[in-house]
Amino acid sequence: xxxxxxxxxxxxxxxxxxxxxxxxxxxxxxxxxxxxxxxxxxxxxxxxxxxxxxxxxxxxxxxxxxxxxxxxxxxxxxxxxxxxxxxxxxxxxxxxxxxxxxxxxxxxxxxxxxxxxxxxxxxxxxxxxxxxxxxxxxxxxxxxxxxxxxxxxxxxxxxxxxxxxxxxxxxxxxxxxxxxxxxxxxxxxxxxxxxxxxxxxxxxxxxxxxxxxxxxxxxxxxxxxxxxxxxxxxxxxxxxxxxxxxxxxxxxxxx
Numbered sequence: 001x002x003x004x005x006x007x008x009x010x011x012x013x014x015x016x017x018x019x020x021x022x023x024x025x026x027x028x029x030x031x032x033x034x035x036x037x038x039x040x041x042x043x044x045x046x047x048x049x050x051x052x053x054x055x056x057x058x059x060x061x062x063x064x065x066x067x068x069x070x071x072x073x074x075x076x077x078x079x080x081x082x083x084x085x086x087x088x089x090x091x092x093x094x095x096x097x098x099x100x101x102x103x104x105x106x107x108x109x110x111x112x113x114x115x116x117x118x119x120x121x122x123x124x125x126x127x128x129x130x131x132x133x134x135x136x137x138x139x140x141x142x143x144x145x146x147x148x149x150x151x152x153x154x155x156x157x158x159x160x161x162x163x164x165x166x167x168x169x170x171x172x173x174x175x176x177x178x179x180x181x182x183x184x185x186x187x188x189x190x191x192x193x194x195x196x197x198x199x200x201x202x203x204x205x206x207x208x209x210x211x212x213x214x215x216x217x218x219x220x221x222x223x224x225x226x227x228x229x230x231x232x233x234x235x236x237x238x239x240x241x242x243x244x245x246x247x248x249x250x251x252x253x254x255x
Contacts (some may be wrong), residue, residue: 032128033067065216084177088175122153165238
């Protein structure tokens with residue numbers, strides 16, 4: 001019986017030895033910061049046109065996090081590859097032989113993935129915020145303003161939960177190509193399309209991407225069904241469901 005610390009060490013070695021997982025984490029940082037900086041610069045240079053006649057307060061924090069939608073893709077790919085590489089290479093059989101306690105194995109994978117994703121996401125969120133605010137000029141805000149720090153951490157937690165959600169889905173499907181074939185259309189096609197259809201857009205508001213966007217808001221907007229805390233709980237529920245599903249499938253199916 002492998003001890004949990006041994007499982008953690010093994011999973012950490014696997015992740016850092018695979019270049020694709022390292023590059024996807026780096027890409028999460030670069031894309032989120034880069035797109036956020038570009039949008040902040042464009043907003044500052046075209047602020048009058050951007051705001052129009054809106055009466056609601058300008059949310060400088062969520063503006064710089066608008067680029068997180070592309071960062072989502074990279075962190076999802078990281079979660080998929082971190083789990084799926086073992087299935088595509090056949091190494092999962094050796095892993096299960098060494099750690100037959102499948103719930104313990106997935107718990108170890110989740111702990112390492114979650115810790116690494118959280119560390120990268122926190123750095124990404126804070127760098128995105130400070131770089132973006134520096135480019136917003138007179139329209140910027142500070143980290144000490146009400147709810148701003150909470151929104152920055154909300155962005156980091158959202159990315160972390162997306163990574164774990166992707167890992168849980170990949171564990172259920174046992175195939176990284178299939179997992180990407182489900183997750184990418186779900187986040188970048190199905191969710192946006194349903195959000196634009198009047199009869200079903202209420203359902204789309206409870207998808208993880210919409211809930212995550214609520215976590216990065218500083219001001220509660222009129223007409224929105226819920227706020228940051230509810231958004232966090234919805235994302236957490238999606239993540240927990242994917243991981244529980246991963247445990248159940250891993251216990252019942254062969255590698």
